[in-house]
Amino acid sequence: MIEFRLLGPLHLTDAQGCEVQSLLTRPRRLALLAYLAAATPRRLHRRDSLLPLFWPELDQEHARAALRQALHVVRDALGTDVIATRGDEEVGLDLELVSCDVVAFDRAVTAGQSREALELYRGNLLEGFFIPDAGDFERWLEGERARLVKAAARSARELLEQSKAEGDVTAAVEWARRAAQLAPHDEELQRRLITLLDHLGDRAGAVESYEEFAKRLAADLETEPAAETKAVMTAVRARQTAAPVELPRATSGAVPTAAAPRRARRGWWRVGMAAVVAGLVLSNAGRWRGRLWPGPVTGHVQSLAVLPFVNLSADTLRSWYADGLTEALTTDLGRIRSLSVTARGSVTPFRGTKEPVEEIARELHVDAVVEGGVQQAGGLVRVDVRLVSAATRYQLWADRFEEPVQNRFVLQDRVARGIVSALALPLSASEERALRAIPTKNGDAYDDYLRGKIRLRRENREDDSVAIALLERAVTLDPDFAAAQAELVRAYVLRVEQFAPNDTAVVERAWVAAEKALRLDPDLAEAHLARGSLLSSVSGRLSPEPALREYHRALELNPNLAQAHHGLGTIYLHRGLLDKAVDEFRRTLAIDPGNCGATRRIGLALVYQGRYEDGLRLIRQVPPQSNQSLWNYQVAWALLYLGRDEEAAALMARYLGAHPEDRGGVVTSTRAILFAKKGDARRAEEDVRTAIQKGKGFVHFHHTAYNIATVYALLRQPARAVYWLRQAADGGWPCYPYFARDPNLDRIRSDPDFLVFLKDLKSRWERNRATL
Structure with missing residues (x-):
């Protein structure tokens, strides 16, 4: 029988047990086979429904031809009967002839055979698999991966419950580990795993599991473990046996009633908030003292940052309530023209920090910060919010808001209005409408x-x-x-x-x-x-x-929409309106100090103006991982202007070794400039041909085109140089001040075609300067 394993490492063997290389080495055909095997509901598929999944770039006629060829290859590799058909328009896979682990997994889950299901689930569906320019297939794959991993996590939970009921704690730990791997952000699962490890006496394992979980939450969700999980971990660290935490599982959309007796509700808040406040004071007394005991209001607040609200609920899954409030306040307050509000991206790194408020405010260049905590339990949400002066560290204003959980946006509106009122900010009619909008x-x-x-x-x-x-x-x-x-x-x-x-x-x-x-x-x-x-x-x-x-x-x-300022600056930069561009990028950084793109593009403007050292310094302030290809290209490009050729060569060699795909050919074309400077025309032209191939369809190809023009200018081939300069300018980069100044073009400046091109470019630039 044909064996096709899609969960974890790919495996495809024919009826004789031989690996089918003709399909395993052809990603698009393998993707078609995987879709026919795994797509639900399992049935035959109309040919027209398959075309946009795998050949969206082709017209109907050519896409149908590609599908026919792919099915022919599958039949040739696996046998004629493996492809089932109904008439001329429907095709599928005969699952009687193919053993597919996804199909077997679904059957095991449906039958309640959890152990068998997890034996089949060796990893994510088509792990690491990718085919270019097939967005619909990629979205189908993401959805199926999510469906299957959720089913596997449910199976692991069922085995955990079964082992626990049987009193087998060791087995329960293993199933808890497996469930936590499959649902890596599930707070309740993590608490159960820590508690089980603690009961087994494996405190080191419990601590290690918690720390890995905390790192994962920070990296993936920009949040931290909930208060109750921290409490369980504190007990373990103190070498006390942490009591098992048994909480009702959260169900999406379920809203508990808020009809509890008033006395009971008040008691819950008194105990819960007393514990929270005590914990905050004891764990970080220096930072919280100025917020718990108010001081005098001084100065006028013209700028502020909304720090990430702390989730004080028992479940990290509810951190989205706190995140939603942070997001909403940043957006709502940002719409007020009289107030400058720091963008969320620059504030997020301060989540969970112990850095003093005045230091955070100094780094963000604001007069005050908004901070607070959100606690949700039963049917209620309570928010404690404070406005703290950067200059004095005094609490300028504080309030407490409480709403039923379903009144999420009512709560957000009340908090926003409380801050606006405390700041005595006048609102226009449009700002008032924006605050009310849900x-x-x-x-x-x-x-x-x-x-x-x-x-x-x-x-x-x-x-x-x-x-x-x-x-x-x-x-x-x-x-x-x-x-x-x-x-x-x-x-x-x-x-x-x-x-x-x-x-x-x-x-x-x-x-x-x-x-x-x-x-x-x-x-x-x-x-x-x-x-x-x-x-x-x-x-x-x-x-x-x-x-x-x-x-x-x-x-x-x-x-306060930093991205809009950045968008304006990017357009001005490409049009050669360098002063206007830098002005917009500075406005971007005033709102979003951590914006890597704005910092890097100010550096580019300096390079365009011939200030190579200053430009390189700014570009290098940006972490390379913010955009690997553009960062390496731009650093190497600036180094070449400074004559630091060996440093540029080493940088490009490292990048191309790690990233041979070189998206858009930007680094390959920069290396071609280096070869042209050295007079190595053969290697320069080889890199040019490679860069052209890599740059097909690349939205920033104008940069690659300019590099190619530079190569031909250095090689004293003016006709080719001017052709590629026109490609760069017409493709979105008519940056006259740079083209007019660039020393790499000096060898063609007397060429008549270049002079005509530059004159035309200057006219376009002057029109842009007058009208944009």
Whole structure:
């Protein structure tokens, strides 16, 4: 029988037990086979439904031909009968001839055979597998991975409960470990694992498990373990036996009643908050003293930062309530023109810090900070919030708010209005409407939206795919959720700009989401920002005016929208309006001091102006992981201007060794400049050919094109140089001040075609300077 294992390491053998290399080495055909085997419900598929999954870039005729060829290869490798058909239009896999672990896993789960299911679950579905420019397939794969891992986690929980009921603590520990691996953010599971390890006497194992969990929460969710989990761990560290924590499992959407007797409710808050306050004072007395005992109000607050609210509930899964409040306050207060509010991305690193308030405020350049805690239990949520002066460390204002759990947005509105009132800020009619607006009535959609925003900030392929899946689920749960539609546009734009430039289906979805966001809420700043991002990345390379209008409108609605300032600066930088660009990037950094892109692009502007040392210093202030390819290209490029050729060569060799794909060919084309400087025309031209191939469809290819022009200028080939300079300028980078100054072009400056090109470029620049 044919054996096809998709869970964990890939394995495919034919009926004779031989590995099928003809399919294992062809990712797209292997993906088709995997989809036919694993897709649910298990049935035959219409050919037209398969085409956009695997060949979205082809027209109908060519995509059908590609599908026919792929099915022919599968039949040739595995046997004619393995592909089942119904008429000419439906195809599938004959699962009587193929043993597939995903199918067997689903059967075991359905039959309640948990142990057998976990034996089959050797890892994630198609772990590490990827095919380019197939966005629909990638989204299907993400959804199936999530479905299967949840089913595996449920099976492990069932075995944990069974072992515990039988009194087998050792087995219970192992199943708890397996369940925690499969559900790595589940707070209740982690407490049970720590408690079980403690009961076994494995305190070192309990501590190690907790510390790994805490690191994982910080890295993945930007949060920390809940108070109750910390309490369990404190008992273990103190060499006391931690009592098992048995809490009712959280169920999505279930809202407990708030009809408890008033005396009981008051008692719960008195005990709970007394413990919280005592813990805060004892653990960090120096920092909390100024907030628990108020001091005089001094000075006028013109800028503030909303620090991440602390989740004081028993369950980390409820940290999204605290995160939602932080996000909402940052957004709502940011819409007030008279107040400067630090962007969330720059504030997040201070989550859980013990750094004094005045130091945080100094780093963020603000007059005051907002901080507080959120505690949820039963049907109630309580928020304690404080406004603390950066100059005096005194508490300027504090209040406590309490609402039923389902009144999430009422609570957010009350807290925001409390801060506005304390600051005595006048509100315009539009600002008043914005404060009253409720983003969505669906709590699950809001949680998915928050998770998606966090993932999107990381700007890598894996997190962008997860962000898209989360945000798509949010707008499915609530199609009228304008903010989620807008954030989804930005996730789509990142995918097309950085990871899948030929994914035309994503571009179409981005336009649909952008238009829908604006139709739902024409006064949503984030919707205008999203449309501006889409315009500037997809069509704005030729005409920047529409994107500029969207960014300006976004800033009219929310003057603290750092991304809009950054978008304006990026357009100005590419157009050669360097002073305006730097001004916008500085405004970005005033709101979002941790914005790596703004810092790096100020460095670029300095390089364009011939200030190579200053530019390199700023570019190097940015961590390389913020954008590996652009960082390495730009550092090497600046080093070459400074004559530090060997340093540049070593940097490029390390990068290309680790990243041979070199997205867009930016580093390969920079290395070609080095070879051209040395007079090695053969190697320079080899790198040029490679860079052109790698750059196909790359949204930033204008940088690669300029590097190629530089190569030909250094090699004294003016016709080719001018051709590639035109490609760079017409492709979105008509940066006259840089082109006019660049010493690498000096060898062609007397060429007639170059002079005509530069004259035309100057005219375009002068028009842009007058109109943009």
